[in-house]
Amino acid sequence: MRRGQGRRIRGSRTLRLLTAAVVLALTAGTAAAAPALAAPTPHTQAPGVATVQRMDWLTDRRVALWIVSPSMSAPIQVQLLLARDWNTKPDAKFPALFLLDGLRAQENESGWTHDAGAEAFFAEKNVNVILPIGGQSSFYSDWLTKDNGVNYQWETFLTKELPPLLETQWRTTNVRGLAGLSMGGTSAMFLAARNPGFARYAASYSGFLSTTSIGMPQAISFAMGDAGGFDSEAMWGLPTNPAWAEHDPYLLADKLKNISLYVSSGSGMTGPYDQAMGIPGVSTNVAGMGLEILSRLTSQTFATKLNKLAIPAQINYRPSGTHSWPYWDFEMRQSWPQAATAIGTQIEKPLCGVGGAIGGTAAANQWLGDCLTGEYQIPGGIAQDFRSGRVFYSPVTGTYPVAGRIGGGYVAAGGPGGALGMPAGFELAAPDGKGRFQVFEHGISYWTPETGAHAVRGAVLEEWGRQGHERGALGYPTGDERKTPNKDGASQGFQIGTVFYSPATGAHSVQGLILGKYGQMGFEDSWLGFPTTSEASLKDFGKFNQFENGNLYWSPLSGAWAVHNGPFFDAYRSVGFENGKLGFPTSDEFDIPGGKQQNFQFGNITLIGGKADVR
Known part of the structure; x- marks a missing residue:
């Protein structure tokens, strides 16, 4: 109701x-004369262990948890x-x-x-x-x-x-x-x-x-x-x-x-x-x-x-x-x-004062509302909580408020003691008019209603910037940067693709159906390893990504397929790659009697006894 x-x-x-x-x-x-309940069934169901499946910080003090309930199996x-x-x-x-x-x-x-x-x-x-x-x-x-x-x-x-x-x-x-x-x-x-x-x-x-x-x-x-x-x-x-x-x-x-x-x-x-x-x-x-x-x-x-x-x-x-x-x-x-x-808690909030650098910023941003706490120490400076956000100060970055979904994303990233450090600018509208962003010491947090708030930093931010930030091919970030589970590296998802980073290869994006194929193979844990280039355009609307140990090609007519470095790739190069007589690959390499074979639009490459043959 x-x-x-x-x-x-x-x-x-x-x-x-x-x-x-x-x-x-x-x-x-x-109703008032209804019989008393003689022996209610006790609530004795043994509890299972509930676990958090997903967490989304909506503000710095409001968080949504998706908790797996053993009893409800959901x-x-x-x-x-x-x-x-x-x-x-x-x-x-x-x-x-x-x-x-x-x-x-x-x-x-x-x-x-x-x-x-x-x-x-x-x-x-x-x-x-x-x-x-x-x-x-x-x-x-x-x-x-x-x-x-x-x-x-x-x-x-x-x-x-x-x-x-x-x-x-x-x-x-x-x-x-x-x-x-x-x-x-x-x-x-x-x-x-x-x-x-x-x-x-x-x-x-x-x-x-x-x-x-x-x-x-x-x-x-x-x-x-x-x-x-x-x-x-x-x-x-x-x-x-x-x-x-x-x-x-x-x-x-x-x-x-x-x-x-x-x-x-x-x-x-x-x-x-x-x-x-x-x-x-x-x-x-x-x-x-x-x-x-x-x-x-x-x-x-x-x-x-x-x-x-x-x-x-x-x-x-x-x-x-x-x-x-x-x-x-x-x-x-x-x-x-x-x-x-x-x-056993207070009915009213304690008195709190506002002054100094934080006081000036709070006065200039009335939307913050009244103070909830006094100033308190944080890594790198001081902060103070207000009804609709927080204000941070450090002698290096200055004084800036952080609030709303970007404030929640900031908490998710570890706050002032995390990867982003202290805020270094005000929250602003993104140039495309769809989202908002705020600059921090070591990165930028972006938000849209569709994607939520996520920080982009370091080499991933540099690569995303080279592609035009949110107005480029990747769009807005849809997740936070995550360490790759089995190798020294990281990845971060965007609306149209993912940026992968490792110290050896740098940061490069993989997107579309090439990303789908890369995922089927196991991402960086596959024999391809990390990408060494971002996606590039080829003839006939085709696309190409280079990886540590091979290459992924895609075209509308052929689909996405990997070509292994070594004899297959050398033979493919010898006839002009996709511009030559073979065209785009139409399969991965597969076993044949005595060797391996890979099919292309207009022929194939066989590898028998260590010798590659273009047919």
């Missing part, structure tokens, strides 16, 4: 949601908003706050950063914010069976597989809070209840805090079908299945003792962030009205249960407001003091 709640929807959906709300209103007393994206003091205190660890998404969770970004202001809000908070990405209609639970081709085992992933990785690799403590909106609010409560000791804080913003009340299984089933075509029976079975009760916050309420609880919902009536329809109290977000009524009713029932159990909770019933993001953004901010107290 997420993005686009304000859009016009089908009338049948609206009618069913409002009908479910009315049914709940009429049967609220029955990579799951998790984004982290790193704590305020992440840079200033590199040995410190920080508590975690999990922010759970709604029913319409998307696969590319959390609603908390896409539709709410979580990134800017938490920039000054000393907590690692954990943002699971995806899980549409999942309720962040372990499903009974697969559905829509996915194997949802979110509870195992979030509570068993992910925490060890966060604690060992991302400086996160075992002090945790859970907060979520709509579906995520339901999940925050039952995950805290089902996993004793996992969370010290749980917050529900417009959550559905009874899953078994009359009409609720049907409402949930309909909503899941509408959000991605998921079947609630694959999740928890028929409504009579014990799994429904085992995930019901109302029935699990007694398991929430000693956890700081926050519960909020609107009334469904038109509020300050809604557009009125013209009927008093009715907004254009009709579906959001029905959903928020369901949330209010189940939240009230849940709060009553907590009160009977003498479990304290902060309850916030807004007099108006529908099921939509502006209200959840408000609740995220309003509930923070309670969350901070529960997980």
Whole structure:
């Protein structure tokens, strides 16, 4: 129950949601008298070892991880908003706050950063914010069976597989809070209840805090079908299945003792962030009205249960407001003091001053926002963190801000202590108008929306520059420079090819179908070795690359094939290469009785007894 709640929807959906709300209103007393859960099935699935498959730094303190979940047998994206003091205190660890998404969770970004202001809000908070990405209609639970081709085992992933990785690799403590909106609010409560000791804080913003009340299984089933075509029976079975009760916050309420609880919902009536329809109290977000009524009713029932159990909770019933993001953004901010107290971190950021060279640069770049830290020492100079970036100073390079995706790429490259060194210029628009770049002591970082941010340096940068930088044949970098695994060298990918470097051969590019053939052969580990020239043009639209131990030729009619240095290449040269009677090669060399042979467009070369013969 997420993005686009304000859009016009089908009338049948609206009618069913409002009908479910009315049914709940009429049967609220029955829901309150529901039988207690006698023996919930414990969550005891043995955790596997989660591993990071891919990492992408989006800014200097926001990173996307693709984590292979053993239970789900798939990579799951998790984004982290790193704590305020992440840079200033590199040995410190920080508590975690999990922010759970709604029913319409998307696969590319959390609603908390896409539709709410979580990134800017938490920039000054000393907590690692954990943002699971995806899980549409999942309720962040372990499903009974697969559905829509996915194997949802979110509870195992979030509570068993992910925490060890966060604690060992991302400086996160075992002090945790859970907060979520709509579906995520339901999940925050039952995950805290089902996993004793996992969370010290749980917050529900417009959550559905009874899953078994009359009409609720049907409402949930309909909503899941509408959000991605998921079947609630694959999740928890028929409504009579014990799994429904085992995930019901109302029935699990007694398991929430000693956890700081926050519960909020609107009334469904038109509020300050809604557009009125013209009927008093009715907004254009009709579906959001029905959903928020369901949330209010189940939240009230849940709060009553907590009160009977003498479990304290902060309850916030807004007099108006529908099921939509502006209200959840408000609740995220309003509930923070309670969350901070529960997980043991500061509510407000400490005072920080700005002065000297960094102060002048910050004043000239108002987009940086307010300071988050004081100045701190880094290799080669000093730095200071601001809400939207960092400013670096050294007496050698001067004072420059680094931010955004280039700032993330800078962290990925090792920051000021890495291969790039200190920034030596401002971020600028690239000459082609498509991307941006920033100069550093030992290289340049380039960014486009399609390729991300990647640094180019040293011999690779020189070769790329000779070819015209981003306006040349290679285009923008698509990856960082990587050491070749088995030989002394490096490679870096670009949009149209790859630059390979070794101390013996220098830096040269290989691209197109010649690169494809080179890859099939094993790149630099093949008998060809490293390239010794970049791609050159030949007649009839052909291309050519020279390597340490041979050559690769390509033409539209013949394809890409390698010619080994030695007798084959010498014979080919003797008849004028591709301009001679043989034309381009049409095969690699292959065995024949007594020797080897290689075919060309208009003949072949045979090698028998050490003697090459052109035919």
